[in-house]
Amino acid sequence: METQIPPQHQDVQPGIQAELVPQPKIIRxxxxxxxxxxxxxxxITGGDSGIGQAVAVHFAxxxxxxxxxxxxxxEVDAQQTKELVEAEGRxxxxxxxxxxxxxxxxxTVERTVGKFGKLNILVNNAALQLQHKYFEEMQDEDLVKTFETNIYSMFRVTKAALKHLHEGDSIINTTSVTAYQGRADLPEYSSTKGAIMAFTRALSDNLAQKKIRVNGVAPGPIWTPLNPASVSAKEVAMxxxxxxxxxxxxPAExxxxYVYLASEDASYVTGQVVHPNGGTIVNG
Known part of the structure; x- marks a missing residue:
């Protein structure tokens, strides 16, 4: 899946997938x-594009x-996800x-259960990523917004979902390679991803007696709208x-x-993190 990415930048978060060149590969x-x-x-939170969209289509x-x-x-990206899922007959x-x-x-939880009558899999995936090359550039607003989006929402959605989850059901949280390595220009984002990793481990232990599995996925550099909306066009090209x-x-890789962690194939897996990151060793 070799991809040549030309320089490009989007000025507003979150990025729009429909504007990416080339378009991400969503499913093989x-x-x-x-x-x-x-x-x-x-x-699936953040299910309109990138990894979230790919997870939605694979699940379907x-x-x-x-x-x-x-x-x-x-909305444009969400409508594409809708078309892709419905094309799978779901x-x-x-x-x-x-x-x-x-x-x-x-x-979000109540509307899901209201529509489908139940909930079996929660994927906490939504995220905000703001670049600050110098730590002192960070504003308090940036810190609060990133933590509220990336980790507070996981606590809140998960708490709301728990009354609907039962034995054999699954929670999957999207963390990042930055949780293990940090990244100098993404201090807030890296910190939230570290919090998500710890949240995953703590919650898995908490819910083990209910036989609800909790795991994480820590992607490396994946071609999604988050990237050109976060860094310079020159950095995107590299x-x-x-x-x-x-x-x-x-995203297709x-x-x-997520399919594995959500399925019975992972029935003895909880509190773990999968690392699709292109070969970076994190020992985590």
């Missing part, structure tokens, strides 16, 4: 669903209905809104070339990890 044509998630219902190909959460600015619920709002976090595989990954 050769990926064959085998009913691993047949009859399941999944709620495996037999699940999905609800996705996104901001109103991302249902999808679109839920636009702001995950920094506690009431909306609770509403994106992913610093990992051992010398290229960025595609990450989403199968």
């Amino acid at each position: 044509p050769s990926y064959r669903g085998t009913g691993k998630l047949k009859g399941k219902v999944a709620l 190909r495996e037999g699940a209905d999905v609800a996705i959460v996104y901001t109103e600015r991302e 249902q999808i619920l679109l839920i636009p809104g702001d995950l920094r709002d506690q009431a909306f976090c609770e509403e 994106f992913g070339k610093d990992v051992p595989m010398k290229r960025p990954g595609q 990450v989403a199968p990890a």
Whole structure:
């Protein structure tokens, strides 16, 4: 999946996938669903584009209905996700809104259950990434907004979801390679991703007695709208070339990890993190 990425930049977060050149690869044509998630219902935050969109489409190909959460600015991307999921013969619920709002976090769960009658898989994936090359450039507003979006929302959505989850159900949190390595120009983002990793481990222990599994995925450089909306056009052109595989990954190369963690194949896996990162060793 070698991809040549030209310089490009988007001025507003979150980025818009429809404007990316080239377009991310969302699912391999050769990926064959085998009913691993047949009859399941999944709620995916940040499900309109990138990794979240790929997870939605892979889940649908495996037999699940999905609800996705996104901001109103991302409506074009969300509609593409809708088309892709429906092309797999599954249902999808679109839920636009702001995950920094506690009431909306609770509403996303209730609307999902109201539509589908149940909830089996929660994917906490939504994220904000702001670049600050010098730490003193960071504003308090940046700090609060990043933490509210990236980690507070996970606590709130998960708490609302728990009354609907039962034995055999699954929670999957998107962390990042930056949780293990840090990144000088992404101090808030890296810190939230470290918090997500710790949250995943703590929650897995808390819910083990209920037989609800909690795991994480820590992607490396994956080609999504988050990147050109966060860094300069010059940096985008070099994106992913610093990992051992010398290229960025595609959402299609990450989403199968979520399928595995959501399915019975991972019935003895909880409190763990999968690392699709192009070969970077993190020992975590």
